Amino acid sequence: MRLVLPLTLTLLATSALADTNTLVAENGLVGAVAQLSAQTGKTPSDQFALGALHFLRGIEKTLQVRWEYNATIDDLDLPVLRLPVPPNPDAKPFRADLITGLFAELLKDMDASRAALAEIPDGADVALDLNLANLWFDINMNGKRDLGEGVIEVGANTLMGEINFGEMDGIPPMDVRFDTADVAWLTAYTHMVSAAGEMVVAFDPTEAIETVMNANAKMIELRGNAPQQFGFDMQFGGWVDQFAMAYGALNKQPDATHTRAAHAHLLSMISENKVFWAAVAQETDNEREWIPNDNQTAALGFKLAPGTGAAWQAVLADVEALLNGDLLIEYWRISPAGGVNVKKLFMDPPVVDIVTWVQGSGLLPYLERGPVISSRNLEEFDELTGGNIFLMSFMLN
Incomplete structure (x- = not known):
């Protein structure tokens, strides 16, 4: 699950004011947020820009924290953690509470983004002309745009591996007009990111990370100067450590306050998604569309098969039924x-114990008779998107 392109593109939604393209390109996200926040008499388009800037700034903070501590995390498919960061030759020692703190701060930025978007009156006209190539993250916090820090570059490298944009003739113009419908799209996206953040905080991996770090330090001490006889640690050690951290975090009682908040965010994401697609369906223009209806063209050149919106809504209807308990996930026993x-x-979360979940005793309080979800809608959506189901689901959220 790579939050990549959509992230890349949601990230794009950044500019809006007089010339947000220039504002962000010259001042970075910190300066752009400060200037736009201080602006009086903001229009609905400016409010959308501010919401998008807060969103992007939240993502930027996670990249900066990871760069500051050389926290390269390749094997956990969690939002923002998969985004690439360059090596830091003078990094601070990794802290056990870094991941939980990173997501706790991200939750605040998503709240700020939604607060800005909530100031837009229902039905107000929004029109933001943005060149996505102007957007960048100050990952190494040096106050200037370096190679690899463009939003497009970060997203593309996450999706398609290492790409050297320096060998290309720059990044071509990527002009998009974000409109009224996209307010709901971005709001839905903030809820999706918040849901992931709440789940990380609910299971707080700090103790599990500290246990692994302490154990590694002790084993290094025990090995001393003895040469390693096998290369297993170099090949698989990092993966094993990350698995142990994740398993240790999951195999404990989570905080129900945060799992319930995640549940609410997921339902809100689906609700906003319905608003978005209803608004998109009514559009009659065809002006550099972000996500088009069946009669429009996407500004970035990608094509959506006719009926994509309806097919995606059917998938989300199944998810909503699961979240509401109206459909169940089939259990083998x-x-x-x-x-x-x-x-x-979500309401009364258990310890995630793989053994007892597979055997059944750990899930017994959550098992019941009733209709189970079918894979039919998901399969139809997958066929419609040509097998790009994960990419498209993140873009459409």
Whole structure:
């Protein structure tokens, strides 16, 4: 699950004021947020820009923290953690509470983004002309744009591996006009990121990370100067450590306050998504569209098959039914009579114990008889998108 392109593109939604393209290009996200926040008499388009800037600034902070501590995390498919950061030759020692703190701060930035977007009156006209190539993250915090710090570069390198934009003739213009419907799209995206953040905070991996770090330090001490006989540690050690950290975090009682907040964010994401697609369906223009309806053209050149919006809404309707407990996830030991009630998992979360979940005793309070979700809508969406289901689902959220 790579939050990549959509992130890249949601990130794009950044500019809006008089000339946000120039504002962000010359001042970075910190300066752009400060200047636009201080501006009086902001228009709906300016409010959208401010919401997008807060969103982008939140992503930028996560990249800066990871760069500051050389926190390269390649094996956990979590939002923002998959985005690439360059090596820091003078990094600070990694802290066990870094990941939880990173997501806790990200939650605040998503709140700030939604607060700005909420100031836009219902139905107000929004029109933001943006060149996505002007957007950049100050990852190494030196106050200037370096190679690899463009939003497009960060997203492309996450999706397609290392790309050297320096060997190209720059990044071509990527002009997009974000409009009224996109307010709901960006709002939905903030809820998706917040849901992920709430789940990380709910399971707070700090203790598990500290346990692994302490164990590694002790094993290094025990090995001393003895040469390593095998290369397993170099090849697999990092992956094993990350798995142990994740498993240790999951295998404990999570904080129900945060899992319930994540549940609410997911439902809000779906609600805003409905608003977005309803508004998109009514558009009759064709002006550099971000996500087009069946009669429009995407500004960035990608094509959506006719019926993509309806197919995606069907997928989200299934997800909504799961979140509300109206559909169950099939469970092998009681199939086809019923399955797992996902709503109960969020409302009264259990320890995630792989052994007892597979055997059934750990999930018993959440098992019940009832209709189970079908994969039919997801399969139809996958076929419609040509197999690019993960990329398209993140773009459409």
